[in-house]
Amino acid sequence: MRRWSIPLLWLLAALGCGWIVWTTPVAADLTLFASRADPVAELLLEQLRSGPTTRLILLGLADDTETERATVSQRLAERLRASAPLARVVNGADALPEAELQALFAHRYRLSPTVAPERFTEEGLRAGLQQRLVELQSPLAVFQKRWLAGDPTGELLSVLKQSGSGLREPAKRLGVWFSPDGDRALLLVETRQSGYDLAAQRAAVTAIHAAFTAARAGTGVRLEMSGPGVLATLAADTIRAQAELLSTLALAVVVLILLLVYRSARTVWLGALPVLSALLAGAAAVDLLFGKMYLITLAFSMTLLGETLDYPTYLFSHRRAAETVAGTLRQLWPTLRLCAATTMFGCLAMLDAGFPGLSQLGVFTVAGVAAALAATRWLLPALLPPNWTPPQPMAVGPWADRVLQPRPRLALALGGCGALVLLILIVEVPTLWENDLAALSPVPRELMQLDQELRTALGAPEVGHLIAVTAPDAETALRHGETIAAYLDDRRAAGWLTGYDGAMRYLPSARSQQQRQIALPEAATLTANLNAALEGLPFKPGLFAPFVDAVAAARSAPPLRPEDLRGTLLGTRVDALLFPGERGWTALLPLSGVREASALAAGLPQNEASRAYYLDLRAETNRLVADFRAAALARIGWGAALIVAVVWLGLRSWRQVAAALIPVLLALVFTVAALLALGERLSLFHLVSLLLVLGVGVDYGLFFSRPGADPDARRRTLHALLVCCGSALTVFGMLSLSALPALRAIGLTVSLGVAASFIAAVIAARPLLTKMS
Amino acid sequence: MFVIRWVGLLLCWPLAVVADDDALAQVMRALAAVPAVEAAFREEKTLAVLDVPLVTTGVLYYRAPDFLRKRTLRPQPEDYEADGQWLTVETPDAGRRQFDLNGYPQLRPFVEAIRAAQAGDQAALERYYQLEFQGTPADWSLRLTPRDADAQRYVAAIVLRGQNGRIDRMETLEPDGDRSVMTITSR
Numbered sequence: 001m002r003r004w005s006i007p008l009l010w011l012l013a014a015l016g017c018g019w020i021v022w023t024t025p026v027a028a029d030l031t032l033f034a035s036r037a038d039p040v041a042e043l044l045l046e047q048l049r050s051g052p053t054t055r056l057i058l059l060g061l062a063d064d065t066e067t068e069r070a071t072v073s074q075r076l077a078e079r080l081r082a083s084a085p086l087a088r089v090v091n092g093a094d095a096l097p098e099a100e101l102q103a104l105f106a107h108r109y110r111l112s113p114t115v116a117p118e119r120f121t122e123e124g125l126r127a128g129l130q131q132r133l134v135e136l137q138s139p140l141a142v143f144q145k146r147w148l149a150g151d152p153t154g155e156l157l158s159v160l161k162q163s164g165s166g167l168r169e170p171a172k173r174l175g176v177w178f179s180p181d182g183d184r185a186l187l188l189v190e191t192r193q194s195g196y197d198l199a200a201q202r203a204a205v206t207a208i209h210a211a212f213t214a215a216r217a218g219t220g221v222r223l224e225m226s227g228p229g230v231l232a233t234l235a236a237d238t239i240r241a242q243a244e245l246l247s248t249l250a251l252a253v254v255v256l257i258l259l260l261v262y263r264s265a266r267t268v269w270l271g272a273l274p275v276l277s278a279l280l281a282g283a284a285a286v287d288l289l290f291g292k293m294y295l296i297t298l299a300f301s302m303t304l305l306g307e308t309l310d311y312p313t314y315l316f317s318h319r320r321a322a323e324t325v326a327g328t329l330r331q332l333w334p335t336l337r338l339c340a341a342t343t344m345f346g347c348l349a350m351l352d353a354g355f356p357g358l359s360q361l362g363v364f365t366v367a368g369v370a371a372a373l374a375a376t377r378w379l380l381p382a383l384l385p386p387n388w389t390p391p392q393p394m395a396v397g398p399w400a401d402r403v404l405q406p407r408p409r410l411a412l413a414l415g416g417c418g419a420l421v422l423l424i425l426i427v428e429v430p431t432l433w434e435n436d437l438a439a440l441s442p443v444p445r446e447l448m449q450l451d452q453e454l455r456t457a458l459g460a461p462e463v464g465h466l467i468a469v470t471a472p473d474a475e476t477a478l479r480h481g482e483t484i485a486a487y488l489d490d491r492r493a494a495g496w497l498t499g500y501d502g503a504m505r506y507l508p509s510a511r512s513q514q515q516r517q518i519a520l521p522e523a524a525t526l527t528a529n530l531n532a533a534l535e536g537l538p539f540k541p542g543l544f545a546p547f548v549d550a551v552a553a554a555r556s557a558p559p560l561r562p563e564d565l566r567g568t569l570l571g572t573r574v575d576a577l578l579f580p581g582e583r584g585w586t587a588l589l590p591l592s593g594v595r596e597a598s599a600l601a602a603g604l605p606q607n608e609a610s611r612a613y614y615l616d617l618r619a620e621t622n623r624l625v626a627d628f629r630a631a632a633l634a635r636i637g638w639g640a641a642l643i644v645a646v647v648w649l650g651l652r653s654w655r656q657v658a659a660a661l662i663p664v665l666l667a668l669v670f671t672v673a674a675l676l677a678l679g680e681r682l683s684l685f686h687l688v689s690l691l692l693v694l695g696v697g698v699d700y701g702l703f704f705s706r707p708g709a710d711p712d713a714r715r716r717t718l719h720a721l722l723v724c725c726g727s728a729l730t731v732f733g734m735l736s737l738s739a740l741p742a743l744r745a746i747g748l749t750v751s752l753g754v755a756a757s758f759i760a761a762v763i764a765a766r767p768l769l770t771k772m773s
Numbered sequence: 774m775f776v777i778r779w780v781g782l783l784l785c786w787p788l789a790v791v792a793d794d795d796a797l798a799q800v801m802r803a804l805a806a807v808p809a810v811e812a813a814f815r816e817e818k819t820l821a822v823l824d825v826p827l828v829t830t831g832v833l834y835y836r837a838p839d840f841l842r843k844r845t846l847r848p849q850p851e852d853y854e855a856d857g858q859w860l861t862v863e864t865p866d867a868g869r870r871q872f873d874l875n876g877y878p879q880l881r882p883f884v885e886a887i888r889a890a891q892a893g894d895q896a897a898l899e900r901y902y903q904l905e906f907q908g909t910p911a912d913w914s915l916r917l918t919p920r921d922a923d924a925q926r927y928v929a930a931i932v933l934r935g936q937n938g939r940i941d942r943m944e945t946l947e948p949d950g951d952r953s954v955m956t957i958t959s960r
Contacts, residue, residue, distance in 0.1 A: 093878075131866070134849045136820065137829050139883060140862075142927040142947060148822055175878040538823045 006382040017284035024287035054195030058454040060184040060224035068219045070174035073185040075215035087572050088190035092177035100569050104159050109554035112155035113162050115516040119153050125533035128153040150546040163506050170458050179457040186458050198236055201229035226451035242740050250731040257727050262316055262390035270380055271312040274372035278308045282368030286360050297357060300688045301364035303746055307343060307695040308372035310724040317720030319389045325381045335706050338650040339699040340373040342643045349638035355628055400715045411767040418666040421673045434681035464617055467589040471610035474562055477587035478509035480610045487605050496600055498593030503578035506570050510559035523552045659705035659768035664697030667756035674752050685745035693753030700757050704765035725758040797906040800913050803938030805893025810835040811960050818953040841888040855884045882924045886917055886931045910937055
């Protein structure tokens with residue numbers, strides 16, 4: 001009964017943790033990098049997550065003839081508008097449908113930027129009427145004359161100019177957008193959901209592919225697709241495929257190693273239990289404390305928990321026939337406990353970091369290591385027969401003694417070498433960090449290039465630069481937007497940028513609308529002015545009655561609000577650029593062709609009630625990563641101090657502390673030096689991998705300097721550490737072969753670090769113990 | 774007797790069509806043979822919004838195969854120039870603006886009605902219009918009815934009149950009853 005109570009308890013706990021993990025969402029965003037007290041960072045990440053520029057999908061239609069490309073462009077646009085759940089599909093053809101044109105016409109006196117008192121005086125009206133008369137003589141009059149009776153001052157034209165002049169429009173051929181060289185027809189699609197909502201993006205991409213297959217029927221036109229969402233989907237797919245392949249291979253090889261070394265199937269599944277416990281407990285703890293887990297935390301934490309793979313190996317290799325499993329564990333317990341404690345305390349400093357990502361990493365590791373330790377200490381003996389030993393045919397022979405022979409001179413040389421390398425690193429290292437997350441992107445270079453080409457041809461705003469205005473309400477945001485628009489118009493004339501977009505271009509603030517309403521004269525005055533202006537002009541009497549009525553109606557109409565435009569194309573544009581959030585409203589002004597970013601940012605007009613921020617997404621992301629790394633490094637420093645304290649508490653001897661910790665210090669120094677020599681620029685992935693190296697390396701040092709061990713025990717320790725180091729080298733060595741920069745970074749760092757830790761521990765641990773005694 | 778007349782009509786009808794087609798082809802060949810034209814024009818627009826017709830005068834220039842310029846001199850100077858796919862508009866107020874005709878498909882039929890006609894390019898005309906030919910090569914009229922529903926919103930028909938390779942008159946009928954008549958006098 002007692003024998004089964006522990007496994008039963010474990011099973012219940014595992015099921016409970018599994019349930020928590022299963023029911024808690026995993027978030028695939030970057031907020032974990034953001035400090036909790038940084039308003040710009042919050043805005044920025046909001047933009048990175050769901051800003052309008054992330055929702056754009058750029059389409060190019062290549063091959064076949066120009067006519068076919070244009071035809072397919074039209075058919076594709078029609079199909080997408082009819083069927084797919086997209087916010088916007090544009091290909092340059094007939095930008096405004098009749099209904100939208102009618103809506104603009106209906107609201108012309110509130111929307112037109114040219115409405116001013118002088119337009120409605122006798123002279124102003126006369127000038128307008130004469131202008132209309134000139135237009136009537138033109139061959140193009142057939143398109144315009146229907147608006148004449150209601151709009152003699154030509155406000156509709158002003159509205160159209162205003163909303164059409166934002167971002168540069170691509171060149172047109174056969175009525176649709178084409179790249180300047182004519183090789184590609186171009187379309188722009190805007191999804192409803194964020195570019196990083198991978199499920200929604202995948203659905204959009206699938207819908208586009210389906211519509212294209214139908215639209216291209218019978219032609220040789222080829223579809224090219226790009227945009228943040230498309231790239232993110234692709235990246236996720238690539239990472240998943242690579243990670244699955246490599247982890248399956250690595251798992252197979254590790255199982256093979258275990259079978260080869262211990263000749264026992266039991267070691268394989270028992271060996272997996274501590275890791276499994278660690279993952280479940282860590283994930284459940286994070287889920288309970290934070291309510292959600294970041295995908296990247298999960299990935300980093302799984303790397304960190306690689307250490308717990310070693311725990312059962314320590315037990316298996318130290319087994320001997322003369323004692324029980326529980327007896328072996330009792331002997332190992334002080335060292336094993338210390339191994340786990342060092343890792344846990346090393347991560348403890350991260351718990352209270354200002355960055356949610358660091359806190360999660362800390363919680364995950366502490367809970368996971370504790371669970372793995374408990375599983376090794378109590379679950380494994382409960383599941384093993386009391387006298388079980390692995391067949392162990394590959395036991396270490398007399399050569400082990402030669403390896404373990406203390407070599408003080410070699411150790412001294414190693415130490416001296418390490419000190420020298422450390423000195424070089426301290427002088428060099430600040431310049432060697434990689435802050436650019438894009439450098440670690442798994443997206444192939446050709447696709448990045450295609451993205452750039454399509455973006456340039458379409459004149460689509462770059463993901464890079466935008467101005468964000470935060471305000472307590474929509475009206476304040478629009479007013480501030482109008483001030484900034486005036487500023488940008490001015491700077492555009494000076495060539496600082498080529499264009500911008502913004503909600504105020506489509507919907508003026510209520511204040512501007514009211515100013516325009518005040519500019520409109522009352523009916524009697526208007527009629528008098530109009531009659532005077534018509535004197536001598538050939539217009540039919542009574543023709544402009546609709547104009548007089550429209551002005552009278554516009555004078556008393558309430559200002560248009562964002563909600564009045566809902567359901568129209570114009571409304572969709574406004575909603576994308578002006579939206580409510582947790583803390584008031586945000587208005588966005590995406591910029592294109594920015595040449596003088598810092599000067600633009602410096603002169604940005606500010607308001608009392610609202611704030612404008614200039615966001616250079618790439619620079620800001622890099623800054624976030626750098627801040628995150630600085631915080632992580634500081635925490636690791638505190639963690640290192642805690643590790644020293646814990647080891648001292650456990651061993652109560654500075655000599656032993658030195659023997660346990662100096663080898664791993666040397667290993668870290670050598671690993672970093674080797675990485676830099678290989679031309680790697682250190683990123684977050686390297687940093688997290690170094691944490692794992694620290695955890696594993698401390699364990700090696702502790703085991704090799706285990707007090708009171710006889711030569712036989714040392715041989716067994718060597719056996720255990722060879723197995724640990726061998727499997728880690730296999731798994732992470734495979735990762736280092738990956739073409740994905742992130743996986744390669746982790747693989748290379750850990751395999752180099754584990755090898756260095758092992759060698760340093762073998763060479764330096766014993767001499768440090770004996771030399772000083 | 775009645776039956777014979779019907780049979781006779783039925784038999785002759787394709788002949789009549791062939792004769793028309795022949796005459797049309799003949800006119801098209803004559804038009805295509807003209808390398809360049811310089812002509813004065815007088816256009817009279819009768820519009821519902823105006824009390825009196827709007828009269829404009831100016832000069833037309835054509836150079837085979839696809840250059841056409843309409844230069845209005847009175848009452849307001851205006852210049853429209855279609856050269857290949859490019860349409861250039863110049864007015865005293867707005868200055869010079871250039872459009873790619875490919876980007877504005879609704880403009881194309883208006884340009885081709887006279888440019889493709891003067892070029893004798895029947896295929897181009899038929900792409901945008903249904904053709905109805907009447908008369909003889911020496912005194913013909915060609916009625917162009919837009920095929921495209923979008924173009925039908927703006928034009929009911931365009932009627933060209935001419936003698937052999939010369940266009941004398943272009944009448945544009947709009948669906949709302951507005952019409953314009955342009956008379957062309959070769960210089």
